[in-house]
Amino acid sequence: MTFFVLGIDGASWNVIRPNLKVLKNFARLIQAGKAKEIVLREKPISAAIWCGMFSGKTVEEHGHLEFTKDGKIVKREDIPVKFIWDILKDKIDVRVLNVPFVVPPYSFNVDFRPVGFGLPSNEKEWEEELERVTETTKELLTWKPDLLISVFTLLDRVQHFHWGEPVVLEWYKKLDEKIGELVWDTGFLPSETNKLILISDHGFCSFGEAKVQTLPKRTPYGELKGDHLERAVLITVNVEEEIEQPQDVFRVLEKEFLRTKS
Numbered sequence: 205m206t207f208f209v210l211g212i213d214g215a216s217w218n219v220i221r222p223n224l225k226v227l228k229n230f231a232r233l234i235q236a237g238k239a240k241e242i243v244l245r246e247k248p249i250s251a252a253i254w255c256g257m258f259s260g261k262t263v264e265e266h267g268h269l270e271f272t273k274d275g276k277i278v279k280r281e282d283i284p285v286k287f288i289w290d291i292l293k294d295k296i297d298v299r300v301l302n303v304p305f306v307v308p309p310y311s312f313n314v315d316f317r318p319v320g321f322g323l324p325s326n327e328k329e330w331e332e333e334l335e336r337v338t339e340t341t342k343e344l345l346t347w348k349p350d351l352l353i354s355v356f357t358l359l360d361r362v363q364h365f366h367w368g369e370p371v372v373l374e375w376y377k378k379l380d381e382k383i384g385e386l387v388w389d390t391g392f393l394p395s396e397t398n399k400l401i402l403i404s405d406h407g408f409c410s411f412g413e414a415k416v417q418t419l420p421k422r423t424p425y426g427e428l429k430g431d432h433l434e435r436a437v438l439i440t441v442n443v444e445e446e447i448e449q450p451q452d453v454f455r456v457l458e459k460e461f462l463r464t465k466s
């Protein structure tokens with residue numbers, strides 16, 4: 205059995221739902237499992253949400269809000285928590301790829317060079333991240349680890365710069381194809397035993413509509429058009445437990461592996 209957590213930074217139901225005809229692998233996964241919307245209790249800030257998802261802590265408890273603090277980049281060692289992989293590493297085979305609670309995104313037990321210093325910010329780098337995360341994840345799946353956590357970050361960047369433009373859907377389509385390669389073409393699904401959580405850290409909306417501005421409107425890369433929405437995507441396959449908030453992912457994994465392997 206492999207438990208696969210596939211994170212998609214910024215994936216949003218307001219793009220996926222109306223386009224299920226062209227996002228065939230999203231549609232197929234929704235059919236195969238359970239889909240719902242997570243309404244975040246915490247501010248939709250990527251670093252904080254990913255950190256909570258894999259540490260089980262609230263933002264007050266883990267204290268990690270942004271990629272930088274006092275002008276310095278926050279490192280893994282600066283965050284005083286145990287992540288799920290720290291807890292399970294001696295019990296099971298756990299692989300972690302590209303989790304963006306820090307920059308560059310964090311990998312554990314996987315050799316992965318981040319794309320674009322961890323903040324892919326143009327088409328070429330988005331394409332590169334899509335390819336490299338897919339290829340590495342595919343390879344990891346063939347090793348059948350007990351737990352694999354893998355995250356694509358590009359949609360977050362694409363939507364900040366292009367929200368409202370047709371190109372956004374084009375990137376969802378590219379990602380949808382990769383999801384198909386990962387979950388169906390590898391034989392990971394359909395399976396009675398393998399478990400999947402597909403989750404985003406927040407959704408997206410127009411820059412002016414966001415309750416929380418996560419970045420200034422003007423950035424070194426250009427003007428922003430989209431910003432984070434406090435609603436996230438969740439699709440699960442073969443997972444019994446309910447997930448209401450990102451932190452529940454930690455609890456589901458803890459229960460799964462501390463229960464069966466201890």
Ligand SMILES: [Zn+2]
Nearest residue numbers: 213214250405
């Ligand atoms: Zn994000």
